[in-house]
Amino acid sequence: MESRNNSLGTFGRYPRVIFIMGTGRSGSTVLDLFLGQHPIIQSAGELCNVVKSGWIGGEFCSCGERVPACPFWMEVRKRWEDLTGATPEEYERLRFLVEQRRSTLWTMLRSDRLENLSLSEKGPGEFLAYAQWTVALYRAITEVNGKSIIVDSSKNPARGLALAMMDQRMDLIDLYLIQLVRDVRGFVWSQRKSFRRDERAGVAHDLAPRPVWKSALVWLFVNSICEKVRARHEQLRTLFLRYEDFASDTLQEALKIASFLDISPEPWLDVLAAKRPLENSHVVAGNRVRMQRQITIRPDTEWQSRLTGFEKALCWLLAGWKAHQYGYAWRSQTDAVDPVEGHNLAGPHYIRSRQSLADKVADFGKIEE
Numbered sequence: 001m002e003s004r005n006n007s008l009g010t011f012g013r014y015p016r017v018i019f020i021m022g023t024g025r026s027g028s029t030v031l032d033l034f035l036g037q038h039p040i041i042q043s044a045g046e047l048c049n050v051v052k053s054g055w056i057g058g059e060f061c062s063c064g065e066r067v068p069a070c071p072f073w074m075e076v077r078k079r080w081e082d083l084t085g086a087t088p089e090e091y092e093r094l095r096f097l098v099e100q101r102r103s104t105l106w107t108m109l110r111s112d113r114l115e116n117l118s119l120s121e122k123g124p125g126e127f128l129a130y131a132q133w134t135v136a137l138y139r140a141i142t143e144v145n146g147k148s149i150i151v152d153s154s155k156n157p158a159r160g161l162a163l164a165m166m167d168q169r170m171d172l173i174d175l176y177l178i179q180l181v182r183d184v185r186g187f188v189w190s191q192r193k194s195f196r197r198d199e200r201a202g203v204a205h206d207l208a209p210r211p212v213w214k215s216a217l218v219w220l221f222v223n224s225i226c227e228k229v230r231a232r233h234e235q236l237r238t239l240f241l242r243y244e245d246f247a248s249d250t251l252q253e254a255l256k257i258a259s260f261l262d263i264s265p266e267p268w269l270d271v272l273a274a275k276r277p278l279e280n281s282h283v284v285a286g287n288r289v290r291m292q293r294q295i296t297i298r299p300d301t302e303w304q305s306r307l308t309g310f311e312k313a314l315c316w317l318l319a320g321w322k323a324h325q326y327g328y329a330w331r332s333q334t335d336a337v338d339p340v341e342g343h344n345l346a347g348p349h350y351i352r353s354r355q356s357l358a359d360k361v362a363d364f365g366k367i368e369e
């Protein structure tokens with residue numbers, strides 16, 4: 001294991017990773033796919049699941065192949081194995097210990113000193129191996145497709161925290177953290193729905209509905225941890241994003257993200273203006289929308305009519321104070337969303353004219369100055 005680890009130490013802060021964190025069903029898959037429309041960005045979905053669900057479990061990739069038969073992930077796996085000398089099973093064991101075990105999260109939150117971080121009696125070596133094998137996965141992806149930035153929409157803040165340590169303490173990656181938030185009531189509504197297992201449609205397991213109170217507390221808990229993770233990272237490389245803003249004014253948010261990443265927004269603006277379909281990519285785990293050829297960015301308003309008054313009140317009682325901090329109001333602003341601004345990216349009318357696009361870009365320039 002010694003020699004494998006050393007081979008990765010000389011690459012400095014490479015690769016560049018955009019990590020999207022937050023609760024499930026907060027629009028991260030759509031955001032991930034949208035970011036991936038940029039020619040230097042690879043949309044990779046929930047990378048935390050590529051090894052377990054993809055390489056080991058054989059689930060479907062968004063290209064329609066099962067992951068073990070998908071040429072992209074086959075090539076990535078080969079590179080990853082060359083870089084690490086590890087097996088997917090060995091990596092998955094360590095990944096579980098870091099990302100899925102509550103006690104590791106508490107340890108990482110209490111201290112970011114690597115010497116304090118042991119996953120078992122074997123000492124900190126296991127965390128180092130986990131970190132280097134994770135970085136090797138990012139590197140393998142960038143080497144296969146030649147793109148310099150990867151979007152990882154795993155969402156789990158424990159992974160976000162581990163990545164922040166890889167950036168801040170180990171200088172292994174260049175991490176851009178996005179906390180993506182959705183209105184607590186929208187999240188609660190999404191958890192009330194259930195889905196039947198349908199692998200080809202992107203639903204790998206039956207998803208049972210979750211009670212309102214429980215979802216509200218999960219939302220509160222996950223977002224509070226995400227804030228702690230952001231506080232650990234360099235301010236300039238963290239971004240707070242509300243899904244509702246992204247859905248109702250995608251252009252403005254795209255400009256913000258481009259400025260955050262210090263890259264040109266042009267390719268995203270072209271996608272929005274030219275109404276061309278999103279290009280297919282190789283996304284393994286994530287929301288079932290990843291399996292659709294045409295991705296719609298919709299304002300999230302369904303909960304307003306589907307949740308009862310009591311359910312909304314219960315959400316607000318439990319998590320309203322945090323939602324308020326995030327700029328949400330009890331009486332939702334999204335009622336006022338102009339239907340023209342809710343858009344099918346691939347459809348006929350994302351933005352009405354080039355003129356309005358240019359105006360918005362000019363306005364944004366002013367704000368930035």
Ligand SMILES: [Zn+2]
Pocket residue numbers: 061062063064065070071072073281282283
């Ligand atoms: Zn594929």
